[in-house]
Amino acid sequence: MTKSIDIAVIPGDGIGPEVITEAVKVLKAVAAVEQLDLAFTEYELGAKHWLETQETLSEETLAKLREHEVILFGAVGADPSDTRIPSGIIERELLLKLRFSMDHFVNLRPAKSYDGVPTPLANPGKIDFVVVREGTEGPYAGNGGVLRAGTPHEIATEVSLNTRHGVERVVRDAFRRASLRERKHLTLVHKHNVLVNAGHLWRRTVEEVAPEFPEVTRDYMHVDAATIYMTTDPGRFDVIVTDNLFGDILTDLAGAVTGGIGLAASGNINMDRTAPSMFEPVHGSAPDIAGKGLADPTAAILSAALLLEHVGQHDAAARVEQAVEADIAARLGSEARSTSQIGDAIAARVA
Amino acid sequence: MTKSIDIAVIPGDGIGPEVITEAVKVLKAVAAVEQLDLAFTEYELGAKHWLETQETLSEETLAKLREHEVILFGAVGADPSDTRIPSGIIERELLLKLRFSMDHFVNLRPAKSYDGVPTPLANPGKIDFVVVREGTEGPYAGNGGVLRAGTPHEIATEVSLNTRHGVERVVRDAFRRASLRERKHLTLVHKHNVLVNAGHLWRRTVEEVAPEFPEVTRDYMHVDAATIYMTTDPGRFDVIVTDNLFGDILTDLAGAVTGGIGLAASGNINMDRTAPSMFEPVHGSAPDIAGKGLADPTAAILSAALLLEHVGQHDAAARVEQAVEADIAARLGSEARSTSQIGDAIAARVA
Ligand SMILES: CC(C)[C@H](C(=O)O)[C@@H](O)C(=O)O
Ligand SMILES: CC(C)[C@H](C(=O)O)[C@@H](O)C(=O)O
Numbered sequence: 001m002t003k004s005i006d007i008a009v010i011p012g013d014g015i016g017p018e019v020i021t022e023a024v025k026v027l028k029a030v031a032a033v034e035q036l037d038l039a040f041t042e043y044e045l046g047a048k049h050w051l052e053t054q055e056t057l058s059e060e061t062l063a064k065l066r067e068h069e070v071i072l073f074g075a076v077g078a079d080p081s082d083t084r085i086p087s088g089i090i091e092r093e094l095l096l097k098l099r100f101s102m103d104h105f106v107n108l109r110p111a112k113s114y115d116g117v118p119t120p121l122a123n124p125g126k127i128d129f130v131v132v133r134e135g136t137e138g139p140y141a142g143n144g145g146v147l148r149a150g151t152p153h154e155i156a157t158e159v160s161l162n163t164r165h166g167v168e169r170v171v172r173d174a175f176r177r178a179s180l181r182e183r184k185h186l187t188l189v190h191k192h193n194v195l196v197n198a199g200h201l202w203r204r205t206v207e208e209v210a211p212e213f214p215e216v217t218r219d220y221m222h223v224d225a226a227t228i229y230m231t232t233d234p235g236r237f238d239v240i241v242t243d244n245l246f247g248d249i250l251t252d253l254a255g256a257v258t259g260g261i262g263l264a265a266s267g268n269i270n271m272d273r274t275a276p277s278m279f280e281p282v283h284g285s286a287p288d289i290a291g292k293g294l295a296d297p298t299a300a301i302l303s304a305a306l307l308l309e310h311v312g313q314h315d316a317a318a319r320v321e322q323a324v325e326a327d328i329a330a331r332l333g334s335e336a337r338s339t340s341q342i343g344d345a346i347a348a349r350v351a
Numbered sequence: 352m353t354k355s356i357d358i359a360v361i362p363g364d365g366i367g368p369e370v371i372t373e374a375v376k377v378l379k380a381v382a383a384v385e386q387l388d389l390a391f392t393e394y395e396l397g398a399k400h401w402l403e404t405q406e407t408l409s410e411e412t413l414a415k416l417r418e419h420e421v422i423l424f425g426a427v428g429a430d431p432s433d434t435r436i437p438s439g440i441i442e443r444e445l446l447l448k449l450r451f452s453m454d455h456f457v458n459l460r461p462a463k464s465y466d467g468v469p470t471p472l473a474n475p476g477k478i479d480f481v482v483v484r485e486g487t488e489g490p491y492a493g494n495g496g497v498l499r500a501g502t503p504h505e506i507a508t509e510v511s512l513n514t515r516h517g518v519e520r521v522v523r524d525a526f527r528r529a530s531l532r533e534r535k536h537l538t539l540v541h542k543h544n545v546l547v548n549a550g551h552l553w554r555r556t557v558e559e560v561a562p563e564f565p566e567v568t569r570d571y572m573h574v575d576a577a578t579i580y581m582t583t584d585p586g587r588f589d590v591i592v593t594d595n596l597f598g599d600i601l602t603d604l605a606g607a608v609t610g611g612i613g614l615a616a617s618g619n620i621n622m623d624r625t626a627p628s629m630f631e632p633v634h635g636s637a638p639d640i641a642g643k644g645l646a647d648p649t650a651a652i653l654s655a656a657l658l659l660e661h662v663g664q665h666d667a668a669a670r671v672e673q674a675v676e677a678d679i680a681a682r683l684g685s686e687a688r689s690t691s692q693i694g695d696a697i698a699a700r701v702a
Contacts, residue, residue, distance in 0.1 A: 088544035154515035164505035193439035224603035252575035
């Protein structure tokens, strides 16, 4: 039986369109083998679109996006030197707006070391963990303000909002993911010795959800200490659950220690399926290397595998992951390839 | 002329007293050579003291501490498994209370690689930067609260407070430190694309103070990206200025990449000298290795060097630093030494 998947595609800016082209190529290759019927609808959004229309994301476009089953997202953001675009507006009014309005409460970011991928660590060991980053609250809530702006008496605040509802659902998801893994271990990362209110809510919630998953062992780490372990002993982590900001920081670090942000995939997942989930490479739009065929599409392709996983196509997802692993293994000692050459090679392995 | 320095000493818990013993030993050695007259007054504070008295830091003790010129601080904090002590109370009501009430607005944390010190990085290169971490506001302000605690409708908030006054003084200090260094480069680390209010205050302040230091070049980095560069290219940093929480995270990471938190020194500095500044190793009380002579006192000894620097004893400070560097160079390939053996060796080199 052919299963059809209706995918909205947001290529975005910079290297976004380049890596998304390769991810779509690989999706089409796996669709042919696994008899999936994929529909792709492209949406032009991002810095370029903003320059043309002064629009980040209209309610109309948002409504259209909601009609799709899933979203494949490239990267957005202008060249930082382009002063025509108010700084951060694309990130907040497009990317974060999608995450928040579609209730992407699980920001899933696997970190895995591959043989043959150079890492900055001398002895990385085997790294295979996933970060379950909360995606809809915390310091990302957009609360806070400015009083007496531009005067010597200016006060600027940022308010981190943490709800039992928001914390419990992501903590339960992280426990569930841990229970399905071999090591079945969950690490809560926070800074409860300073951020007492939010920290205690997180800790209590972990304690209260734990009895539902008696097979999962757990520990706690302050975020500062977590950065130490991530460089000295990253192999110790299995599943990490943490808030939106700590998750942002730790997953970039995780990308770095596993050999670069060119491999780091992510899913912005609404586990209740009340809106489409969105899959995107962790990297940004990298305007400095855009249009040169230099971008590594692997993170986008692995994000497509997470997309397949999310829609229940486990065989197709595994096929893409295996193709990526084989491709990475073959990279060792070989010549540098262009973005499309990497995409072609992975698509060929999938077929 | 003999110069006298009146030092309050807070050894604290765990390995705190062990490493402080060595720092005092080295201070006495350098005092003999440089003809300094050091007075040490010990204060028993920390988890052990709390268990005996239920007191973290009384107003009376705080007033006494204020009378000294500087404070040498070890480490505080109970064994996390000791449930008699409310979690985080020692950190907040003693350590943070000292930093806040004495207006330690410059939390100075140098990061330096030494030949012969193993680091987790494969190619660390030469690392020599200092983090100027804001110490009296940000998410550490203790603002925020809990509504409907323990119910499914619980909301917990953390409020980051950022004032022009607070940001400007630490930014100016960072520029000044950068202007005195060889590379004269300042990197602002924040997350202004998400934390707009605080982020823009920091950015604007940097731009507005910059003309006072035309010789200093500068750049900006998001905190997530900064963790990547710190593992892939830490040599690029010269002076980093950042907020209280980002500084906490980045300096643990900096400690890790330069070869461990056993070497990381810090100063909590009130540049206006309206209250004593406080010098402490970045590491914690490490209850697991306490009392075994396993702790490395180097971070405490380097903190004592920062103390000497602060009170204007540049020669004495340089002497301690050189002794530490020579000791570290001699470590390569030699047998493991106890806490006091390391202290003895450095004290001998100072003399
Ligand atoms: C672009 C930015 C808003 C975003 C974030 O902070 O979440 C990015 O860093 C990420 O990790 O996806
Ligand atoms: C113990 C803790 C409150 C403290 C901090 O977060 O500042 C510590 O991590 C540090 O870096 O000095």
